[in-house]
Amino acid sequence: MPSLKALRGRIVSVTSTQKITSAMKMVAASKLRRAQNQAGAAKPYAERMERMLAALAAAASGGPGAPKLLAGTGNDKTHLLVAITGDRGLAGAFNANIGRMTRARVGKLRAEGKAVKIFAVGRKGTDYLSHEFPDLVVDSVNYAGRKSINFADAQAIAGRITALLEAGEFDVCTLLYNRFHSVISQVPTATQLIPAPKPEAAAAEGVHAIVEFEPAEEEMLAQLLPLNLAVQIYRAQLESAAGFYGSQMAAMDNATRNAGDMIKSLTLRYNRARQANITNELIEIISGAEAV
Amino acid sequence: MALELEIVSPDRIVLSKPVEMVVLPGAEGELGVLVDHAPMVVMLQPGTIRVTEDGKVTDEIAVDGGFAEITGARVTVLVSGAPAA
Numbered sequence: 001m002p003s004l005k006a007l008r009g010r011i012v013s014v015t016s017t018q019k020i021t022s023a024m025k026m027v028a029a030s031k032l033r034r035a036q037n038q039a040g041a042a043k044p045y046a047e048r049m050e051r052m053l054a055a056l057a058a059a060a061s062g063g064p065g066a067p068k069l070l071a072g073t074g075n076d077k078t079h080l081l082v083a084i085t086g087d088r089g090l091a092g093a094f095n096a097n098i099g100r101m102t103r104a105r106v107g108k109l110r111a112e113g114k115a116v117k118i119f120a121v122g123r124k125g126t127d128y129l130s131h132e133f134p135d136l137v138v139d140s141v142n143y144a145g146r147k148s149i150n151f152a153d154a155q156a157i158a159g160r161i162t163a164l165l166e167a168g169e170f171d172v173c174t175l176l177y178n179r180f181h182s183v184i185s186q187v188p189t190a191t192q193l194i195p196a197p198k199p200e201a202a203a204a205e206g207v208h209a210i211v212e213f214e215p216a217e218e219e220m221l222a223q224l225l226p227l228n229l230a231v232q233i234y235r236a237q238l239e240s241a242a243g244f245y246g247s248q249m250a251a252m253d254n255a256t257r258n259a260g261d262m263i264k265s266l267t268l269r270y271n272r273a274r275q276a277n278i279t280n281e282l283i284e285i286i287s288g289a290e291a292v
Numbered sequence: 293m294a295l296e297l298e299i300v301s302p303d304r305i306v307l308s309k310p311v312e313m314v315v316l317p318g319a320e321g322e323l324g325v326l327v328d329h330a331p332m333v334v335m336l337q338p339g340t341i342r343v344t345e346d347g348k349v350t351d352e353i354a355v356d357g358g359f360a361e362i363t364g365a366r367v368t369v370l371v372s373g374a375p376a377a
Contacts, residue, residue, distance in 0.1 A: 038303075045300045048368050052333060052361045151302040151372070212332035214320055220335050224359060227372070234302060 004277070007270040011263060018259035024090070025252035032183065032245035038148065039180065039238040049231050053224060057196075059217050067218075069162065069225040072195030073171045078115040080138075080170035081105060082161070082193070084177035084236055085125030086244040087144045092251035094178060094186065094244055095124040101176055101188045102129060106136065117170055121157065121237070138169070149241065154234035161233075162226055165194060177236040178243040184250050186243035193232060196225075295327045296366040297343065299353060306371070307351065313344040314367055316360050325367055334360045341369065 002010075057070065083102045085095045102118065102125075109116050116136055120126040123142035130137045139160055143149055164170060173194040178186040213220055294310035315324045317339025336358045343351035358371035 041304045042302055044305050045302045045370060048298075048300055048361070048370055052359060052368070052370065055361070056333065212330060214318060214332060214334050220333065220359075223335060231302065 002273075004270065004273055007266060007273060011266045011270060014259050014262050014266065018256055018263065021252045021255040021259060025249055025256060028245045028249040028252060032242060032249055034148070035238065035242040035245050036180075039235075039242050042235060042238055046231050046235050049224075049228055053228055055211055056213070056217060056221055056224060059211065059213065067221055067225055068165055069194060069229060070196050070221065073165075073168070075171040076114070078117060078170040078172070079109050080117045080119060080161070080164065080173045082119045082121060082157075082173065082175045082233070083125045083129060084175070084240045085120070085122035085128075086240070087123040087142050087146075088244075088248075089124060090251060091244055091248035092254075094247035095122075095128070097186075097188045098125055098176055098178060099128045099132070101190070103132060105174075105176070105190070106133060119157075119161065119164075122240075138164070149234075149237050151230070151234055154237055155230040157233050158226055158230035161193075161229065175233065175236055177240045178247075180239040180243040180246065183246040186247055191232070191236070193229060196228075293327050293365070295325065295329075297369075298367070299341065299355075299369045299371060301371050306353065307343070311343050311345050311350075312347070315342040315344070316367075316369070317341065317355070318360075325362055328364045329362050329367075331363045334362065336360060336369070336371070 081102055083098050085098045089095065106116050106118075116133075117138045118129055118133060118136045120129045120137055120140040121142070123144045126137070126140040126142055130140070141153075141157060141160075143153065161173060165173070172192070175191045175193050177189060177191075179189040181187045294312065295314065296309075297311045297314050298308045299306040313324055313326050315322055316334060317337050319335040319337045322339075323334065336355060338356045339354075341351075341353045341355055342349050343353070355369075355371040358369060360370070361368045
């Protein structure tokens with residue numbers, strides 16, 4: 001049985017932990033709102049980019065000199081996995097989910113006899129993956145200490161990926177990130193970036209058959225494709241950021257509740273111990289008095 | 293019938309309204325777009341987009357390049373950065 005003093009100390013310590021977790025929950029909630037707004041604001045651009053690209057790809061498809069970003073290298077030997085995680089922890093299984101997913105993919109691709117390379121985005125993922133697969137991580141980037149990411153960051157990543165592609169470092173590029181499903185649920189998702197998946201029945205608008213291009217399709221694709229890559233990465237990063245704060249909020253909510261339960265049970269034990277002490281003292285006094 | 297103009301950057305919708313005419317800084321020269329323009333996709337060079345309503349220039353927006361999709365009733369401009377006019 002711990003002493004009264006020890007119990008009191010534990011109650012104080014759990015109470016201050018609870019204060020911290022509930023403050024973190026509030027902070028995560030407000031950051032979540034900001035991240036959601038940013039993700040929402042980026043959506044129109046991505047949607048229109050998709051529409052424009054679909055029109056272009058339909059017009060330029062079949063050409064023998066199709067750009068690598070669209071058609072890939074024609075091989076399927078080396079896979080590049082771009083894993084997007086958060087820069088901080090204390091967000092439940094958020095980062096671990098991406099780590100686990102990446103590990104499973106690496107195992108599967110290796111079993112098929114393919115080479116794997118990893119581009120880690122986010123500090124947590126970089127730490128985990130460079131420990132787990134030290135010889136696979138070819139590049140990494142993190143935004144620790146930054147308030148929010150912007151489009152230029154995504155463009156920088158896209159630029160590095162394009163450079164790797166041009167150097168023939170990989171054939172297929174897949175993006176792994178937490179898709180923001182709702183505040184309490186983030187779904188680890190894999191999206192293939194290169195070669196770009198065929199746009200599904202994009203020409204539904206019909207009119208697009210006779211679109212003019214200025215300059216010609218090929219030249220325009222060469223400009224548009226890197227931009228599109230950046231847009232897709234940007235969208236994934238924003239969703240991941242929103243998901244991170246959602247996950248952190250849920251984790252901190254749980255921690256606050258657990259701390260509350262713990263304080264309750266510690267207080268109960270403390271009061272019982274105190275009562276037992278008093279009873280003991282009374283018994284001593286009474287039996288002393290009776291003995292006289 | 294008016295032309296629906298939309299200017300979108302990665303961070304926000306910069307402008308969205310019906311206009312009479314828009315002049316775009318195309319990579320191969322400026323072009324003015326009126327309603328019922330032939331469908332086309334144009335690459336832009338750094339310059340200004342001029343928006344005309346009722347015969348007067350109402351907005352001038354500086355862009356650092358981008359793409360414009362033109363259909364008969366709509367012009368969608370994707371820019372990577374557009375400061376407020």
